[in-house]
Amino acid sequence: MSKTVDQFVDAIIDSGTYQPLDRIYVTNRVLGLVGDDPAVDAKSDDLLDIVDALLETAVKNGKIEDGQSDRDILEAELTDLLTPTPAKVNQKFWNEYEKSPEDATNFFYDLSRKNDYIKTRSIAKNIVFNAPTQYGNLEITINLSKPEKDPKAIAAARNQKSNTYPLSQLAIENEGYRGRLGYPARTNHRVIRLDLGGEPWGFQYSPYAYFSEHAIFLLQEHRPMLINQHTFSNLLEIVRLFPHYFVGSNADLPIVGGSMLAQDHYQGGRHDFPMMKSPVDRKIKLAGFDDVDAGIVKWPMSTIRLSGDTPEPLINAATAIANSWKHYDDESVDVRSYTDGERHHTVTPIAYRRGSKFVLDVVLRDNQTSEKYPDGIFHPHQDVQHIKKENIGLIEVMGRAILPARLKTEMQEVKKYVLGQPNEMKDYHKTWADQLKADNQFTDDNANDIIDQSIGQVFARVLQDAGVFKWDDQGQAAFDKFIAQIG
Numbered sequence: 001m002s003k004t005v006d007q008f009v010d011a012i013i014d015s016g017t018y019q020p021l022d023r024i025y026v027t028n029r030v031l032g033l034v035g036d037d038p039a040v041d042a043k044s045d046d047l048l049d050i051v052d053a054l055l056e057t058a059v060k061n062g063k064i065e066d067g068q069s070d071r072d073i074l075e076a077e078l079t080d081l082l083t084p085t086p087a088k089v090n091q092k093f094w095n096e097y098e099k100s101p102e103d104a105t106n107f108f109y110d111l112s113r114k115n116d117y118i119k120t121r122s123i124a125k126n127i128v129f130n131a132p133t134q135y136g137n138l139e140i141t142i143n144l145s146k147p148e149k150d151p152k153a154i155a156a157a158r159n160q161k162s163n164t165y166p167l168s169q170l171a172i173e174n175e176g177y178r179g180r181l182g183y184p185a186r187t188n189h190r191v192i193r194l195d196l197g198g199e200p201w202g203f204q205y206s207p208y209a210y211f212s213e214h215a216i217f218l219l220q221e222h223r224p225m226l227i228n229q230h231t232f233s234n235l236l237e238i239v240r241l242f243p244h245y246f247v248g249s250n251a252d253l254p255i256v257g258g259s260m261l262a263q264d265h266y267q268g269g270r271h272d273f274p275m276m277k278s279p280v281d282r283k284i285k286l287a288g289f290d291d292v293d294a295g296i297v298k299w300p301m302s303t304i305r306l307s308g309d310t311p312e313p314l315i316n317a318a319t320a321i322a323n324s325w326k327h328y329d330d331e332s333v334d335v336r337s338y339t340d341g342e343r344h345h346t347v348t349p350i351a352y353r354r355g356s357k358f359v360l361d362v363v364l365r366d367n368q369t370s371e372k373y374p375d376g377i378f379h380p381h382q383d384v385q386h387i388k389k390e391n392i393g394l395i396e397v398m399g400r401a402i403l404p405a406r407l408k409t410e411m412q413e414v415k416k417y418v419l420g421q422p423n424e425m426k427d428y429h430k431t432w433a434d435q436l437k438a439d440n441q442f443t444d445d446n447a448n449d450i451i452d453q454s455i456g457q458v459f460a461r462v463l464q465d466a467g468v469f470k471w472d473d474q475g476q477a478a479f480d481k482f483i484a485q486i487g
Helices: 003-015 020-034 046-059 068-080 086-099 101-114 151-157 229-241 309-328 405-417 429-438 447-464 474-482
Strands: 126-133 136-142 192-196 199-205 215-217 246-250 267-271 282-283 293-297 301-309 345-353 355-364 400-403
Touching: 003 020, 020 046, 020 068, 020 447, 046 068, 086 101, 086 192, 086 405, 101 199, 126 447, 136 447, 192 229, 229 267, 229 309, 229 345, 229 355, 293 474, 301 309, 309 345, 309 355, 400 447, 405 429, 405 447, 429 447
Parallel strands: 136 400
Antiparallel strands: 126 136, 192 199, 199 215, 215 267, 246 267, 246 345, 282 293, 293 301, 301 355, 345 355
């Protein structure tokens, strides 16, 4: 038997999913996937290099087409052999939970990395840096991890019958799904089951994580996102179960919401975001909620921070804030809850722990558009859309920019431009780049850093645009006026 197959079978047996007595059976399972002819040698003993060699073997043996879609499907089928069944994963998770919540998530996170469900090699391609601003260090990422569309898959999809199963990539039915052209392979995917508010939910990790231990909590029932008292209760229950994680929900309206509004879900993980580090600018009193510590956070987006020893008072206070905001109007600062019967107001809530205290940050959102701002009054305005045009969702609300992959090459052209070199800079960067040239003396040594830090300042402006009550006298007076009528 070839060395590569032997190495992979060794890894499967070592993982504990099969026993030594199963070796012949497992070997034949692998050969059935990659072919019987001798396997390509792996370039190292690293497990993922071994898997890569098996994929090349399958192509050589005619088991799969040499395209990204076929490779992804086979890779998930191979690494599924390293992965215990859903029932065993859940049993192990909750057994570890009896030791500590961290032991449980450590087990599940390590498994999801080792079996390549979390795409560690792709995630490592992302560009990440911090940028100091008046709101603290913002986190800038240029997202290079998600694979580009496979041209062969695009061509083949024209002849493929429409398929509505699984209903979406956030459906719990993705667990173990083989994948197809244009839809990701999930054979090696596992979901932890838990109960929230008397309903069945799932907990999984994101395959293309935007931050450490990027987790997703998804409702088993297929139901659109909705922010209400039940949401606040669920979020605080999650941080009670997993006190080392934060968890938050995207808003439930277009423009200010996430990209998947059709499936109720939350995002969480082990990361301390810039917003969570930001101080309270001033304490506030919420009428009828004397047992809640409340304040306005020094943050570009309009954020009320609630904290207390137990979840229930925070749930009630957040519900009062959300209900008041839902119908609140202040024409002096362009705040309108409804136009032509369309609702515009909702919130983005984020829950986490500070020692024994529960914390709930409630960010006010407004998705109005206007003739001047057709993409959104409280959305990145046109002059910053050369850097960020997409929705400002949960992760960015908290101060971590998810910027498009195009910026990697575009910023190199900007660098050439500010250095006076021949370039192919996009026209939409010119106003910004000209201002950079006017404000700085560029050299080969400092150009990248100046451009990076300027991107950070642009992202701060993006968040200011998305903030409902601006950080000026008029905006903060309007914020105080809103606070005074809650309850």
